[in-house]
Amino acid sequence: MRTLLNRSELACTDVGHGEALVFLHGFPFHRELWKPQVQAFKSHYRVIAPDLRGFGASDATGNVTAMADFAEDLHDLAATLGLGRFVLIGHSMGGYVALSYAHRYPESLRALVLLGTRSGPDSPEAAAARRALADRTLQAGTDEVIQAMAARMLASPHPPASLQAEVRRLMGASGPPGLAAALRGMAARPDAGPWLGDIQVPTLVITGEEDAIMPPAEAEALARAIPGATLARLPGAGHLAGLEHPEAFNDLLRHWLDNLF
Numbered sequence: 167m168r169t170l171l172n173r174s175e176l177a178c179t180d181v182g183h184g185e186a187l188v189f190l191h192g193f194p195f196h197r198e199l200w201k202p203q204v205q206a207f208k209s210h211y212r213v214i215a216p217d218l219r220g221f222g223a224s225d226a227t228g229n230v231t232a233m234a235d236f237a238e239d240l241h242d243l244a245a246t247l248g249l250g251r252f253v254l255i256g257h258s259m260g261g262y263v264a265l266s267y268a269h270r271y272p273e274s275l276r277a278l279v280l281l282g283t284r285s286g287p288d289s290p291e292a293a294a295a296r297r298a299l300a301d302r303t304l305q306a307g308t309d310e311v312i313q314a315m316a317a318r319m320l321a322s323p324h325p326p327a328s329l330q331a332e333v334r335r336l337m338g339a340s341g342p343p344g345l346a347a348a349l350r351g352m353a354a355r356p357d358a359g360p361w362l363g364d365i366q367v368p369t370l371v372i373t374g375e376e377d378a379i380m381p382p383a384e385a386e387a388l389a390r391a392i393p394g395a396t397l398a399r400l401p402g403a404g405h406l407a408g409l410e411h412p413e414a415f416n417d418l419l420r421h422w423l424d425n426l427f
């Protein structure tokens with residue numbers, strides 16, 4: 167389905183009934199990253215997974231998409247879909263958005279799940295490199311982004327060819343304008359660290375023990391700073407734990423949710 171919001175139009179999966187789980191993908195993915203979770207949870211929950219602005223089938227608008235812009239899109243989406251309080255699950259860049267959302271709209275959250283993400287901003291050097299990558303992406307297309315990231319996504323050094331192909335397919339579905347705007351938005355994102363102590367909903371922080379993009383130390387720091395947060399490590403998983411080890415990831419999430427509802 168496509169949902170017209172105040173500020174943009176988002177493509178969005180919305181299936182099942184019950185407590186709402188909202189899944190936010192990371193960069194440079196789109197909602198199909200969550201296909202194993204949509205399949206696993208739709209029989210017991212209402213499962214919502216948008217393509218964030220500029221990704222997948224959602225329109226790109228503007229030169230910079232701040233994490234707060236994505237969070238405002240989510241706020242519009244939640245209102246349009248009539249969600250009450252919901253469980254927000256963010257992967258990597260989706261985690262940056264989830265933290266921005268938790269800061270802006272704490273009353274809308276039932277619980278928070280942060281996967282392969284962190285609270286800190288880019289260093290000045292990392293931000294400059296991202297801005298330069300955004301410029302090159304607009305000039306030359308998305309190949310460089312995909313090449314640079316694809317090799318580091320999975321824990322296994324010899325993943326099945328079908329899984330490798332799926333990762334590249336998922337990374338290849340978004341155009342240069344959306345990716346460049348998100349790169350610039352990530353480069354400018356604020357430090358979410360000062361907000362973490364205010365989070366009052368149950369929070370699960372998940373890390374793949376072999377995550378080469380977001381080292382487990384980031385998750386450990388998040389879990390220490392968020393009051394009462396639970397830290398879970400997935401052995402043998404890289405940055406895309408939900409795709410590379412869907413059963414282990416889904417079991418972990420299911421058990422944690424079972425204790426909430």
Ligand code: MLT
Pocket residue numbers: 191192193194257258259260352379
């Ligand atoms: C992601 O997976 O969303 C990105 O690696 C996050 C980032 O580049 O900071």
